Amino acid sequence: MDHRALAERLFPGEYPPPEFYEQKYPPRDLPPHAEVTRLAPSPTGFIHLGNLFVAIANERIAHLSGGVLYLRIEDTDEKRKVDGAVEAVIKALEYFDISFDEGAEIGGDETYAPWYQRQRAEIYRAFAKRLVAQGRAYPCFCTEEELSALRERQTANKEITGYYGKYAKCRDLSEEEVYAKLDAGLPYVIRLRSEGDPEKKRKFRDAVKGEIAVPENDQDIVILKSDGIPTYHFAHAIDDHFMRTTLVIRGEEWLASLPIHIELFETLGFPLPRYGHNCSLMKQDGETRRKLSKRKDPELSLEFYRKEGYYPRAVKVYMLTLLNSDFEEWYLKNPERPLEEFSFKVGKMSKSGTLFDLDKLNDISKSELSKLTEEETFAFLKEWTEEFGSDAQKGYFGEEEKMRKALALCMGIGGKKRRKDFVTASQAMRFIEYFFERPVRREPYRATAACVNALLTSFLQTYDPADDAQVWFAKVKAVAAAHGYAAEMKDYKADPAAYMGSVADVAEMLRIAVTGRANTPDLWTIMQILGEEEVRIRIGEGMNHE
């Protein structure tokens, strides 16, 4: 077989030699230990937590080392392309404060452009041609039907599936056969002629897993599809080489294709980048755990966190605690320091699959929210409401003065102690509802209607909005005492049987009457914010509840 002639037939015309590309995409001029990392999503428009997880690691590694993080779009699969997906990815990551130094739709140093794989077709073809000329790649005319029949046969025989060794029919086609099929205009793909032996294992140093055993590849994988577009594997080798990636941090699910990548880099004559395979995010599903799934788990979608109104930093902090085991301790000690100051280390990344724990995220979210200033809180909630809130909620911001007072109270802003009731913006907005709307439904009173009415009536008789908090509470105690409730908790605890209940129960009734809820922040302040008229109306409504 004349490989050169075949290459010429398959890829007619002049293609630049490898040296051309080596010069066109020269090694990057960066400090000695700077890492070049990347994110290489396919433009499906769906960006998920796993992407963010890996993105944060890549971003930290690049920027902490004085290197570069770039965005490359793996748009080699036409079927998966969605309009606006790239912008969506950039926007979603921006929300979590991940910024790229260069890449698709971002620009930056144009030396390594373009960042869309479809625009790099010439490079892939140049190297595919070269591989064919070297006899390291060949055209394969097998149809999808033949391939799936082969797979079925292999499965039935309990053999390893795939296109390899004796099953690689087209690898040994005679020159006549090849040209006959070509002349007949049959569609074909270009496959790698693998020289590996999976019985041979080699030791490989993974940046996160440590030393691992990798078998050699023996699959004659497709490198160019029948439409002339490269497969992921081929594009990966060429792009990461010429974009001068130094460290590929990617999900663990890629570990299985590492043998292919190793063979590809080697036959192309490229040095291998370093790899770090990051554990996947798992979810408990009944008895077992599994990878978070797009279909079953809404919390996989980044959009979920925006819709719920998680404070972005909280998600990032949580990801960081999962990513680097010593982050949490550092953060506890340095709650005010910028996250960028934490010295993120690839070696500290976890080897085992991590169960995604919403409880933990929620806890972090509460405390992140509690660190915001009044302005930040207000701005965050307003922004969230404008995008995701109900019309009623949008209206709350029309009464800005009240809104600020309500927030100050409910979140403890300005007080000595911040409250940590809220996980998300949506929760916070729902909670402050009673400042703006009268309760339609009330939590049940824990007393008879007659009792409640009598107590509320007494309260109304003594209620004076001019009272300060102490006087106000003294009056509540007096009302309590007048109806057989203990005015002092100590008295009540000493002898519960002697009373109808305690002042706490009376306060609860008032609280339910005014807000509809049994649990709220300081009631006196709420009444001050609502104003006398509103308080009287609500208590009135609260009385005739049965």
Add this chain to the structure above:
RNA sequence: GGCCCCAUGGUCAAGCGGUUAAGACACCACCCUUUCACGGUGGUAUCAUGGGUUCAAAUCCCGUUGGGGUCACCA
């Protein structure tokens, strides 16, 4: 099923041959308190298993078991 990866409480985990086996989340109890939240104090709970190596093993080695990933003209 073949191959690869992984294995410390319910969860995330520290640990790197000698520790009373950290810490955080969750949970429970108590304290603070007019409710809730916050905060404080205390508590329950972990080295999957069997063999080695060693004076000494959560830590090193092998097997077993369990879990996960992957086996496309998808990435």
